[in-house]
Amino acid sequence: MKTKKWLGLSMTTVLAAGMLAACGSNNNGGNASPSASGSAPSSPASSAGASPSASGTDASKPLEGNLVLWTYFDGVKGLAEQFMAKNPGVKVDVQIFPGDQYQTKLMSALQTGKEAPDILDLERGYIGKFIDSKYLADLSSMGAEDLVKDYIPYVQALGRSSDDKLRAIADTSSPGGFWYLKDTAKKYLGTDDPDQISDMVSSWDKIIELGKKVAQDSGGKEHLMENAGDLFDIEAYNTQPWVQDGKLNIDPKWKDIYETQLKIRQNNVDAKLAFMSAGWGNALNDGSVVLTAMPAWAGFMIDNKDDKAKGKYGVAKTPDGYYSGGTYHAIYDKSKNKDLAYEFIKFAASEEWQKYNLDTTGNMPGTSKVFEANMTTYKNAFTGDQNVLQPFYDMVKSIPATKPDKYGEDILSTWRKVASDGVTNNKSYDDVVASFKKEVKNTFPELKVD
Structure with a gap:
């Protein structure tokens, strides 16, 4: 998150624990409020299906290889760690670049191809500057339309280029509401x-x-x-x-x-x-x-x-x-590890990860299925017995889907x-x-x- 420089010293204690957990142009989907749902994360399941994936990966074999992921957001480490836990043969090197230098460094790497990452994160505030570039892989051609078929409409739309191809996918929806002390x-x-x-x-x-x-x-x-x-x-x-x-x-x-x-x-x-x-x-x-x-x-x-x-x-x-903010994951089109990178994108879009992320960080999911499946059971420590998914879901469904x-x-x-x-x-x-x-x-x- 690009934190405002004028945050006062009175918030230092609060921010120390949370700064690594949030992100956005003003903000965006990162670690949020602690969950009180009490439900344990679902057991890791193989990311491989019964048949080869659309990306070309042989689903009958364990995933192996190395990926480099560039991001501006520390919270993505949690996603990478869970993906590696599911796939012990994969190493994801998460490289974090703070502040405004990220955009400049990323564009330079994509243009020159030197040390460019396999996976790159894009924030809502500047995804439009990259989404139509030749550097982002066409995820639609890799099978990603199936990944987002149950997504909140605006979350899906923000990852589409002007030719309607999916070029990036988020794993959260970052909705807002009126918070109040009871x-x-x-x-x-x-x-x-x-x-x-x-x-x-x-x-x-x-x-x-x-x-x-x-x-x-x-x-x-x-x-x-x-x-x-x-x-x-x-x-x-x-x-x-x-x-x-x-x-x-x-x-x-x-x-x-x-x-x-x-x-x-x-x-x-x-x-x-x-x-x-x-x-x-x-x-x-x-x-x-x-x-x-x-x-x-x-x-x-x-x-x-x-x-x-x-x-x-x-x-x-x-x-x-x-909504406010949003972190989108894309694949560098010239990556030599596109198939493996796509498996990472698949995991980010999965109900399994988004449920785990909801339970452990309070981040609202990108897919409507996780909202609907947990509407009456998910509880947040701050909001007690309120079924807090309901107001957020009611609101996100009404937001226009705009590229x-x-x-x-x-x-x-x-x-x-x-x-x-x-x-x-x-x-x-x-x-x-x-x-x-x-x-x-x-x-x-x-x-x-x-």
Whole structure:
């Protein structure tokens, strides 16, 4: 994860255990909250089937060989370790490159072919810059369509190139929701029931009215939400693509989103705390803000020293489903170990691994089968008896399935910056759009901007 530089010292203890467990552009699918399901991981089974795989591997023989995997995310070590435990004849050398240097190093290796990895990880924030390149193997031709046939639609779509071929596959879905301390919810909302709270915050109009009440009841000291920017995060992938036919496309929905953000700020609904800042983390832990929009994998931000957070939290649905981040595994097209690398991809996409990952890290699966099979049995230490898979599953099913492109994330980041400034300075939507178009035109002169 690209951790914000301004994380305060007050979160150091919490982060020490969790930093290696999470990832994302703001974030992404990594180790998350501890599981309390109590179920043991399924017994390792042979990855070989009864007949040769579509990739050409002889399924009657144990897998053997060496793989090099490049990633930016320490949590992938767990995936590699489980794959090697199933296949003792295989060694996976996981090489981790921190921060921004990863993209540069990866692109250089792919272009030159020198010391390029067999398997490479791509984050949601920049997968669009690689997905249409000639360097990623066509997984569809290797049989991968079968691997994702039961996947959450948007998780599958994000691994597809513009020609609709699968080029990368994730093993998590990285959904978010409104997390809350039950005691705080009871105090200001009158209930800690996740279904009731989900109904109370099922629209932004409801949220604004509820936020006004929380501010009034607390004398302006407490707030319903952490930041008006939460609305941006929740709606970001529920909008049309930013570029269509070489032209900048501003979904009309962004006007409603921006003007709602202004109302949130003007009515004292949010605490003005930036995502992952020290204040944001403190509010999550001390209950000075009622609702925290947070992806499932970010449970490491909860201070659980001596199990003090056990059963103290709930998760409610957000007005629209959203996700944050995502780690995608791809194969270098010129790898000499493509068949073996594909076996690794198969394992990452398997129900076996994703169930194990859910139980041990709290990461939400990429396949709907794991959601459905564990809906009433999976428990998380933080959320106690709540069947927490249900709200996440309800939300992920509603998220549009959109393929990535090389412009989307950069333009989205530009909008976030310009709109955030607009909210802070109470600017009109038209002023924000004018500033936004100017920045897009300067950054991407090849795009047509009206």
